[in-house]
Structures are given as structure tokens and as C-alpha cells.
Amino acid sequence: MLSLHLILFLAFGAVCVAGAVNLLAQTHPINSALSLIAVMAALAGEYLLLGAEFVAAVQVIVYAGAIMVLFVFTIMLLNAGVEEHTKGSRVAIVIGVPGLLIGSVLLAWVVLHRSGTEAVAMGALPGDPRTIGQLLFHDFLLPFEVTSVLILIAIMGAVVLASKPEAIQKRKEH
Amino acid sequence: MVPLSYYLVLSGILFACGVAGFLIKRNIITIFMSIELMLNGVNLSFVAFAVHWHALAGQIFVFFVMVVAAAEAAVGLAIIIAVYRTRETLNVDQVNLLKL
Amino acid sequence: MNHPLHLWLIPLLPLAGAAINGFFGKKASRQGVSAVALLGSGAAFAMAFFVAVRFSSLSLPYQEVFAHWIRSGNFSVDFAFYLDQLSLVMLLVVTGVGFLIHVYSVGYMWEDPSFYRFFAYLNLFMFFMLTLVLASNYLLMFIGWEGVGLASYLLIGFWFTKDSAASAGKKAFIVNRIGDFGFLIGLFLLIQHFGSLNFQRVFEMVRPLPAETSGAGLLTAIGILLMVGACGKSAQIPLYVWLPDAMEGPTPVSALIHAATMVTAGVYMISRSHVIFERAPIALTAVAIIGTLTAFFAATIGVAQTDIKKVLAYSTVSQLGYMFMACGVGAFSAGIFHLMTHAFFKGLLFLAAGSVIHGVGSEQDMRKMGGLRSYMPWTFLTMGIATLAIAGIPPLAGFWSKDEILWKVYSQGSWVFWLIGVITALITSFYMFRLMYMTFAGDYRGQDEHELVVAGRAHGHDAHGLPHESPAVMLVPLIILAVLSLVGGLVGIGDRFEHFLAPVFEQSVPLSAAAEASSAIAETGGRGTEWLLMGISVTLAFLGWYLAYLLYSKKPELPQKIAGALGGFYNAVVHKYYIDELYAAVFIKPLIDGSTRILWHGVDQGIIDAVVNESAEGARHVSDEVRHMQSGNLRSYAGWIAAGAAAVIAYMIWIWVKA
Numbered sequence: 050m051l052s053l054h055l056i057l058f059l060a061f062g063a064v065c066v067a068g069a070v071n072l073l074a075q076t077h078p079i080n081s082a083l084s085l086i087a088v089m090a091a092l093a094g095e096y097l098l099l100g101a102e103f104v105a106a107v108q109v110i111v112y113a114g115a116i117m118v119l120f121v122f123t124i125m126l127l128n129a130g131v132e133e134h135t136k137g138s139r140v141a142i143v144i145g146v147p148g149l150l151i152g153s154v155l156l157a158w159v160v161l162h163r164s165g166t167e168a169v170a171m172g173a174l175p176g177d178p179r180t181i182g183q184l185l186f187h188d189f190l191l192p193f194e195v196t197s198v199l200i201l202i203a204i205m206g207a208v209v210l211a212s213k214p215e216a217i218q219k220r221k222e223h
Numbered sequence: 224m225v226p227l228s229y230y231l232v233l234s235g236i237l238f239a240c241g242v243a244g245f246l247i248k249r250n251i252i253t254i255f256m257s258i259e260l261m262l263n264g265v266n267l268s269f270v271a272f273a274v275h276w277h278a279l280a281g282q283i284f285v286f287f288v289m290v291v292a293a294a295e296a297a298v299g300l301a302i303i304i305a306v307y308r309t310r311e312t313l314n315v316d317q318v319n320l321l322k323l
Numbered sequence: 324m325n326h327p328l329h330l331w332l333i334p335l336l337p338l339a340g341a342a343i344n345g346f347f348g349k350k351a352s353r354q355g356v357s358a359v360a361l362l363g364s365g366a367a368f369a370m371a372f373f374v375a376v377r378f379s380s381l382s383l384p385y386q387e388v389f390a391h392w393i394r395s396g397n398f399s400v401d402f403a404f405y406l407d408q409l410s411l412v413m414l415l416v417v418t419g420v421g422f423l424i425h426v427y428s429v430g431y432m433w434e435d436p437s438f439y440r441f442f443a444y445l446n447l448f449m450f451f452m453l454t455l456v457l458a459s460n461y462l463l464m465f466i467g468w469e470g471v472g473l474a475s476y477l478l479i480g481f482w483f484t485k486d487s488a489a490s491a492g493k494k495a496f497i498v499n500r501i502g503d504f505g506f507l508i509g510l511f512l513l514i515q516h517f518g519s520l521n522f523q524r525v526f527e528m529v530r531p532l533p534a535e536t537s538g539a540g541l542l543t544a545i546g547i548l549l550m551v552g553a554c555g556k557s558a559q560i561p562l563y564v565w566l567p568d569a570m571e572g573p574t575p576v577s578a579l580i581h582a583a584t585m586v587t588a589g590v591y592m593i594s595r596s597h598v599i600f601e602r603a604p605i606a607l608t609a610v611a612i613i614g615t616l617t618a619f620f621a622a623t624i625g626v627a628q629t630d631i632k633k634v635l636a637y638s639t640v641s642q643l644g645y646m647f648m649a650c651g652v653g654a655f656s657a658g659i660f661h662l663m664t665h666a667f668f669k670g671l672l673f674l675a676a677g678s679v680i681h682g683v684g685s686e687q688d689m690r691k692m693g694g695l696r697s698y699m700p701w702t703f704l705t706m707g708i709a710t711l712a713i714a715g716i717p718p719l720a721g722f723w724s725k726d727e728i729l730w731k732v733y734s735q736g737s738w739v740f741w742l743i744g745v746i747t748a749l750i751t752s753f754y755m756f757r758l759m760y761m762t763f764a765g766d767y768r769g770q771d772e773h774e775l776v777v778a779g780r781a782h783g784h785d786a787h788g789l790p791h792e793s794p795a796v797m798l799v800p801l802i803i804l805a806v807l808s809l810v811g812g813l814v815g816i817g818d819r820f821e822h823f824l825a826p827v828f829e830q831s832v833p834l835s836a837a838a839e840a841s842s843a844i845a846e847t848g849g850r851g852t853e854w855l856l857m858g859i860s861v862t863l864a865f866l867g868w869y870l871a872y873l874l875y876s877k878k879p880e881l882p883q884k885i886a887g888a889l890g891g892f893y894n895a896v897v898h899k900y901y902i903d904e905l906y907a908a909v910f911i912k913p914l915i916d917g918s919t920r921i922l923w924h925g926v927d928q929g930i931i932d933a934v935v936n937e938s939a940e941g942a943r944h945v946s947d948e949v950r951h952m953q954s955g956n957l958r959s960y961a962g963w964i965a966a967g968a969a970a971v972i973a974y975m976i977w978i979w980v981k982a
Contacts, residue, residue: 058225062233069240069260078252085256088237092263095233101270104285108266111289116259116296123300124252127307134249145246145962152969153239155976160231168224184283196290203294210301213308245961254957319955 057098064091078129082120089113103181230271237264251303251315255296262292328377330387330404330457333370333414337363337449344446348439357429360442364425364449368418374406375415383407383826384523386459393462397518405459405522409827412659413456413591416666420583421449423800427674428575430796431681441481441573448474452584456591461510461520464592468506468556471585472499478580479572491568498565502555509548516541526598534602542599546606549596550613557589557643559617564903566640570632574677577632582639582673583666590646590662594655597828601653611651611736615743618644620900622750626757627886627896630687631676634758638713639669641751645728648740654731656824660815661724667811668712668721671804675706678793678801679762689758694767698790701798703763705805710759712808714752715864722861723812727821729860730853745860752867760875 068088072081089112096105185193237260244257266285273281303313310318340363348356385406393400406414425445432441451474455467473496480492513520517528535543553559558566569581580586593600593610600607618641625637642665649658680687682699696703712721725748733741767790792798814820874881886893895901952963 052224054225058229062229065233066236066240069237072253072256072260073240073244073247078250078256081253081256085260088260089263092267095230095267096270099230099270099274101273101282101285104266104270104282107286107289111293112259112263116293119296119300120252120256123303127252127304127313129250129252129313139959141246141956141958141962143962145958145965146243148962148966148969149239149242149246152965152972153235155969155972156235157232159976159979160228160235163228168226180279181282184279185286189280189283189287192287196287200290200294203297207297207301210298211304242961242965246958246965249958315957318957 054098058095061091061094061098064088065095076131078124079121082117082124085120086113086117089117103178227271227275231268234264234268234271237261237267240264249314249316251306251313251318252300254315255299255303259292259296262288327387328374328381328385328406329370330374330406331389333367333374333418333457334450334453336366336370337446337453339363341443341446341450344439345443348443351439353433353438356439356442360446361422361425361429363446364418364422367449367453368422371414371418375411378411381406386523398514400460400462400520402463403459403521404457406457407827408824409591409594409659410456412663412824413587414453416663417449417452417456417584420666420670420804421452421579423803424575424579424583424670424674427578427677427797427800428573430794431575431677432573435573437481441478444474444477444481445575445579448478448580448585452588455588459522461513461522461525464595465503465506465510468552468588468592469503471580471588472496472503472556475499475569475580475585478576479569481572481576485571488571491565491571495565495569498562499555502552502562505548505550505555506552509545509552512541512545512548522595529598529602532602534604536604539605540603542603543605546596546600546603547609549592549599550606550610553589553593553610553647554613555589556592557586557647558640559589559613559644559647560620563617563621563640564906567633567636567899570630570636574632574673574680577636578670578673578677581636582669586639586643587646587662587666590643590650590658593647593650594659594828597650597653597655600650607651607653609651610647611732611740614644614647614649614651615740616644617641618648618747619743619750620644622747622754624896624899625754626750627893629689631679631689631692631758631762632673632687634689634754635669635672635676638672638751638755641747642669642713645725645744645747648732648736648744649728652732652736652740654728654735655828656821657724657727657731659824660820661728664712664720664724664808664811667804667807668709668719671705671709671801671808672713674797674801674804675702675709678702678797679706681793681797683790689761691768692762693765694763695790696763698767699792701792702801705798705801706763707759708805708808710755712812713755714867715748715860716868717861718812720808720810720812722864723815726857726860727815730856733852733856741856745856745863748860749863749867752864753871756868756871757875760871764876765879 065088068084068091071084072088075081075084089108093105093108093113096102096108241257241259241261241264244260245254248254248257266288269281269285269288273279306318307313312318340359343359344351344356348359383406386403387406388401388403390402391399392402425442428441428445432438435441448471451467451470453467455464455471458464458467476492476496479495480489482488483492510520513525517525519525519528529542532542535541551562555562566581566586570577572580600610621637621640621644625634625641628634628637642661646658646661646665649655649661679692679695679699679702682695682702683692686692708719712719715722715725717723729741729744729748732744814823874885898904952959
């Protein structure tokens with residue numbers, strides 16, 4: 050039954066999958082980063098289809114806008130080049146990939162076997178800021194505060210880890 | 224009307240691509256990006272189930288996942304920079320001192 | 324009611340002496356150590372004497388219970404002492420002769436650096452021996468039994484730095500152990516069938532049982548097992564081999580332990596268990612046969628020995644055979660009588676031999692002695708008296724006891740035993756007088772007299788280095804024992820000794836028919852036959868003396884010729900019939916070989932060590948393989964995680980599908 054919902058879903062889904070596969074196929078990390086940005090944008094579209102506007106917005110702003118920028122900056126900073134072809138681990142290929150395949154097949158079988166005709170309506174989720182706010186600052190206040198502390202710690206950790214050793218010495222002498 | 228299972232399959236595909244990237248790729252930054260891909264796939268399934276069960280908490284969970292992913296990305300990239308300083312390489316196969 | 328005699332003091336005073344000397348003796352002076360040791364044994368003797376004085380006013384048997392020991396269901400054993408005529412005789416002999424030997428040892432061991440250790444061990448021995456003698460149950464007696472074995476081991480190997488002494492000590496202990504094994508099995512049988520080890524209770528239960536005349540039964544088994552134990556302790560065939568080796572110990576040890584007291588423990592034990600033996604004729608006959616054979620066998624070996632102590636050792640084995648013979652025909656009081664007189668004259672013989680050895684500077688080979696009569700008159704005199712006693716020349720002690728045995732053996736046993744016994748008496752007399760002539764008569768064959776005078780310090784005391792008499796502290800015990808050897812036998816006149824011990828040995832079971840017939844002979848033929856047999860044995864004793872005189876004094880070249888004529892047989896006798904070599908080949912070598920090959924290489928190294936080593940090796944191999952997982956490679960870790968996750972998912976789905 051071809052509805053607008055389905056067409057849009059398939060369109061965004063195709064972009065997601067294409068971007069994911071491209072991430073694997075590219076050799077230069079910057080290309081992989083750009084593919085990942087495309088995936089995230091398409092996912093934001095999927096969220097909109099489901100009615101989660103707030104999540105979609107946050108996805109674009111935080112994920113695609115901040116985290117991926119961080120990735121790109123790092124690639125620039127480290128001057129990452131094309132991936133070298135080194136002799137890696139046989140285990141990863143021999144054991145990991147089959148494991149992955151088996152896991153995926155099993156999950157797919159479960160999903161397709163189990164699910165019936167439950168359908169998701171377009172935009173079914175009430176994603177208005179009022180409800181979100183209520184949940185975030187009333188029901189889930191503690192996790193909210195804890196994650197803010199987490200971010201603070203992450204910032205401090207990142208600064209210390211990434212700074213030059215002499216810089217730390219200078220700071221200590223002050 | 225899209226059945227729930229379609230969303231779950233899409234989420235699964237994204238997750239599988241993430242795992243495959245982790246296993247196949249050699250550049251540490253690319254591996255990190257595969258991790259982000261995995262997290263995104265999971266986020267999608269969270270939202271899909273939130274719609275299915277009419278539980279708005281699913282969205283909030285996605286929010287927190289994103290926050291943690293951000294923190295993790297920041298710290299992880301800082302570590303990569305620190306390791307690059309001493310090892311001069313971004314190839315994960317050459318950073319193998321944690322062994323017997 | 325009896326007033327308490329405090330019998331517990333008797334063994335405990337020597338034990339206290341042993342403890343004091345053992346812990347504090349090293350730093351103490353010789354005088355102090357001797358004082359403590361003499362006090363320990365002397366006080367025991369005084370107490371025994373005191374008990375003897377009060378003896379007639381006691382109601383017998385007299386028992387003192389000190390403490391409970393084992394209480395297990397119906398079986399119970401106490402620390403308790405038991406006194407009757409038999410224990411009194413043993414008590415006086417042990418403490419009396421023991422005290423005299425302690426006095427002698429003060430002089431003999433004066434030069435020894437481990438003076439204190441000797442007296443600690445000697446007192447310890449007294450403690451255990453007295454426990455053995457006074458015990459009121461088999462288990463306490465067994466404690467004393469084992470303890471005297473231990474003391475014997477410690478004292479034989481006293482000079483433990485000498486290889487031969489250490490080996491001799493080990494040999495004594497191990498051979499004893501074999502006998503003890505038999506003893507223990509006998510005790511187990513007693514516990515199983517009578518539920519007790521207390522003398523009175525066991526004998527009460529055994530008394531109503533009939534004699535096992537028609538074949539072997541329980542009592543025969545117990546009897547033979549007890550006899551095995553006695554053979555070990557009293558050095559009878561086949562467990563006598565330790566006694567000649569035990570001469571490695573100092574001479575006072577040989578006198579006390581291997582002549583007067585410890586070796587008689589077996590005879591005491593058999594006499595104590597007479598109730599059992601009387602009802603097991605087969606066991607009793609076995610005792611008699613072993614005793615007779617041993618007496619004869621050991622005497623023949625003693626004839627060819629050249630070491631003065633070895634002659635006396637074989638003589639001891641032989642005389643113990645006499646005691647066994649007596650017990651074996653039911654004449655227990657005769658056996659105990661001979662035990663007493665033997666303690667006197669054999670103890671004296673050993674102490675005098677020690678005096679001789681001391682006087683010639685630690686030389687024990689009789690071929691290097693001779694003519695010592697002029698140098699050591701007192702030793703000569705006392706040893707002569709002892710020799711007369713052991714040869715059975717009237718009216719000394721040995722004559723009375725040995726003759727009593729021979730008469731009883733003839734009248735209650737069989738004339739075969741008597742014949743072998745009387746031939747053994749001839750041989751005994753011969754080798755004892757041989758010893759006397761070789762040692763004291765003729766010329767001194769030791770180092771050249773002139774050389775000794777020149778050498779000066781030949782052995783420490785005498786400036787001239789010639790043989791010399793021993794100090795008074797050694798001579799006085801010799802004299803006392805000589806007096807006892809002279810008059811000690813007179814208690815046997817008119818069967819007074821036998822009557823004294825009669826309440827202990829009263830027989831309530833009819834003897835076998837043969838024994839009854841024999842005692843009938845004794846009643847009728849009686850006095851006449853007794854005098855005749857007495858005459859025969861005395862004549863043979865003098866004959867032995869004459870033969871010794873002939874071969875070793877008048878015509879000293881004869882022994883060589885006779886030995887040459889006998890050739891191989893003589894060699895066998897000199898080498899003790901190669902019994903030690905036989906035991907080594909038949910028992911010891913297979914045991915050591917088996918132990919080395921099977922137990923050591925096979926079990927210990929092959930199985931136990933292998934299991935431990937192999938499991939360690941296996942762990943190492945496994946970890947060697949597994950460590951490759953920790954490669955430090957990130958991607959392989961990820962691969963394992965993916966595979967693991969797939970496994971978990973599969974498992975969960977499987978569960979879900981099943982449900």
C-alpha cells in the first residue's frame with residue numbers, strides 16, 4: 050500500500066543505508082565523515098516522520114552540527130591520510146564477520162516473524178516542547194543533572210588529555 | 224502506514240554497518256565514526272518503539288544517548304590525539320601494547 | 324583395707340631424674356648429674372625396699388588406680404598399678420640391679436663428654452621398665468614395653484657418631500618392632516574377645532575356659548602372638564639378631580638392659596599371662612621349643628667368638644632360652660628364679676667385662692688380653708664368682724636356678740628338652756671358662772709391655788699405660804653383685820621361692836595327661852631322680868671347666884688344630900651361621916629394592932610427582948595457547964565481542980522460541 054509515509058520512509062531510509070555503506074567503502078576518513086553527516090541528516094528526516102520534532106532538531110544541531118564538526122576538526126588536526134593496508138587481525142574477519150552476519154540474520158528473522166500489522170502513523174508522537182519539557186525537567190530531572198556533570202567531566206578530561214605535555218608543566222608551575 | 228518492523232530493520236541495518244566498520248576499518252577515527260553510526264541506529268529504534276508503545280520516555284532516552292555520545296566523542300578524540308603524539312600513527316593495528 | 328603405698332613414686336622418681344638431667348644436665352657439673360641420677364634410681368630402690376618390708380601386711384593383689392585413660396563404650400583402660408609377689412620380685416631386681424649399675428656407670432662414663440645424656444637416658448629407661456613391671460593392664464605394660472625399646476635404641480646408639488653404633492640401635496628397634504607387631508595383634512584379639520586389657524578382668528574371664536588340647540583355638544592364637552612379642556624383646560629365635568649388635572653400646576647399658584632387665588620383660592610377660600598359656604598347650608610347647616633351640620644355638624655361637632662382650636651377649640640369649648624353656652613346660656616360678664639369679668651373675672659378668680675393657684684401654688678382643696689376673700685382682704675375683712655361678716657349680720646362685728629348670732623340664736616336659744638343656748649347660752660352662760682363661764690367665768698378649776711403658780699415655784689414666792684395676796666406684800657394685808651371686812640362690816632351697824610365688828601361679832586347670840603322668844613320676848621317682856639329674860649337670864659343668872682348662876691353658880695350640888679340622892663348620896659358627904646375611908638377603912634386600920623401585924620411582928616419582936608436574940605443565944600449555952587471545956589488537960577484541968553477542972542473541976531467541 051503505497052502511501053506518502055511509506056515513500057518518504059523509503060527515501061530517507063535509502064539515503065541512510067547508502068551513507069552507511071559509503072562510510073565502509075571510503076578509504077579517506079574525511080569521506081567517511083561526510084557520509085556519516087548525510088546519514089545523520091536522513092535520520093533526522095526519519096524522526097520527523099515519526100513525529101519526534103524535538104529529537105530531530107537536537108539530532109541536527111548536536112550530532113551533525115557539533116559532534117561531526119569535532120570529528121572533522123580532529124581529522125584536519127592530525128592530518129589523517131588514506132588508510133594504509135596493514136596486516137590486521139585474522140580473528141576480526143574470521144570470527145567477527147560471521148558472528149555479525151549470524152546475529153543480524155537472527156534479529157531480522159525475529160523482527161519479521163514476530164511483527165504483525167502494527168503500523169506507525171505519520172507524526173504520531175506528540176513532540177511538542179511543552180511535553181518534552183515536562184518530562185525532561187520534571188520526571189527525568191536527576192538523569193538530566195547527572196548528564197550535565199558528565200559533560201563537565203568530559204570537557205575537563207578532554208582538555209587535559211589533548212593538551213601538550215609542556216603545557217601541563219607550565220600550568221603546574223603557575 | 225509503515226509497519227514498525229520496517230523501522231526496526233532499518234535500525235538493524237545501520238547497527239550492522241557500524242559493527243562491520245568497527246571490524247574492517249583500520250583508521251582509528253573511522254572506527255570511532257562507526258561507533259557513532261551504531262548509536263544512531265539504536266536511537267532510531269528507541270524512537271520507533273516510543274511511538275509504538277505511546278511512551279514519551281523513549282524520546283528522552285534518545286536525548287540522553289546523544290549527550291553521552293557527545294561526551295564520549297570529545298574524550299575519545301582527545302585520547303586519539305594523545306596517542307597520535309606518541310605513536311605517530313592512526314593505524315589501530317600498530318597500537319597493540321596491551322597484550323601478553 | 325590397704326594403706327596406700329604410693330607406688331606411683333617408684334617410676335616417677337627416675338623420670339624426674341631423667342627430666343632434670345636431660346634439661347639441665349648439659350651445664351651442670353659431673354657431680355651434680357651423678358647425684359641426681361643416683362638419687363632417682365636410689366630412691367626408687369628405697370621405695371621398692373619399703374614396699375617389700377610392708378609386703379606381708381598387704382592383702383593381695385594390691386592395686387592403685389591413678390586416673391582414667393580410655394573410656395570407649397564398654398572398653399576402658401586406666402592408669403593403674405598392680406602389685407603381687409611376681410611384680411615384687413621384678414621390682415626389687417630392676418631397682419636393685421639398676422641402682423648398682425648407676426653407681427658403676429658414674430665411674431665408667433666419667434671421661435665421656437655426654438655424661439649427662441647417658442644418665443638421662445638411663446633414668447628414663449628405669450622409668451619405663453618400672454612402668455612395665457608395675458602395670459595392671461596390658462596397655463600400660465605395652466607403653467613400658469615400647470619405652471624400654473626406645474631407651475634401648477637411645478643407649479645402644481649412644482655414641483651415635485659411630486656408624487656401627489647407629490646401625491645397631493636401628494636394628495634393635497626395628498627387630499623389636501616386629502615382635503611388637505605380634506604383641507599388638509594379640510592385644511587386639513584380647514580386646515575383641517574379652518573386652519578388656521586389665522589383667523584381673525581378663526584372667527577372670529579366661530579361667531573358666533577349657534584348655535585347648537584338641538587343636539588351635541583363640542587362646543592358642545593369643546598365646547603365640549604374645550610369644551612373638553616376647554621373642555622380639557627377649558631375643559629368641561628368630562628375632563635375636565639385635566642383641567649381639569647391641570654390644571655397640573656402653574658396657575653398663577649392656578649390663579642393665581641387655582642382661583638384667585629389658586630382655587627379661589618377655590619372660591615376665593609370659594609369666595604374667597600364664598593363665599592364657601596354661602589353657603593353650605600348643606602355644607606353651609612352642610615357647611618351650613623355641614627356648615630350647617635358642618639356648619643350644621646361641622651357646623654354640625658363643626664358643627667361637629673372640630670379642631668378650633659378644634661372648635656374653637650370646638650367653639645372654641642362651642640363658643634367656645633357658646627361661647623360655649622353663650615357662651614353656653609350665654614351670655613359671657623356676658623361670659622367674661633363673662631371671663633373678665641371671666640378673667645377678669650376668670649383670671656382674673658385664674660390669675666386670677667393662678672393668679676389664681676399661682683397664683686395658685678399650686680393647687675388647689680377648690686374643691689381645693691374657694694374664695690380667697695380676698693387674699686386676701678384684702675384677703678377676705668377682706668375674707670368677709660370676710663364671711662359677713653361670714656354669715652352675717654349687718652352691719652358687721646359678722646352680723640352684725638352672726638345676727630347678729632342668730628338673731622341671733624333665734619332670735613336666737620331655738626328656739628331649741632336658742637332654743638339650745644339659746648339653747647346653749656343658750657348652751655354657753666351656754665357653755665361660757674359655758673366656759676366663761683367655762682373659763685372665765697366661766701372659767698379657769696386648770701391646771708389648773716395654774712399648775707401653777715407653778708410650779706412657781696408652782689410655783689416659785695410668786702413666787705407664789699398663790692394664791690397671793678400676794676405681795672403687797666401679798668395684799663396689801661388682802662386689803655386691805658377687806655376694807648376691809654367691810648367696811642369691813639359697814632362697815631356692817626347699818622350694819621356698821616357688822612357694823613364695825605360688826599364689827601367682829596357682830593352676831586351676833588340669834595339666835595335660837602327659838604332664839600329669841610326669842608329675843606322677845616326679846612324686847614317686849621323685850627325690851632320687853632329682854639327685855641323679857643334679858649330679859649329671861654338675862658333672863658336666865666341671866667337665867666343661869676341664870675342657871676349657873685343657874684347650875686354653877694347658878695346650879693352647881689345640882684350639883687352632885680343632886678349628887682347622889672342623890674347617891667349614893667352624894667358619895660358619897664364627898660367622899654366626901650367616902643368619903644376619905640370610906636375613907639381609909631374604910628380607911631386607913627385597914624390601915629395600917621393592918621400596919626403591921615400586922614406591923619411590925613408581926609411586927612417588929611416577930605417579931604423585933607426575934600428577935603435580937603434569938598438571939602444572941598442562942596448565943602452562945593451556946595458558947600458552949590461550950594467551951594469544953590477548954594480542955593487544957583492538958579489532959580481534961571486537962571480533963570476539965561480535966561473535967559473543969551473536970551467541971547470546973541466539974541463546975535468547977532459542978529460549979523465546981521454546982516458550
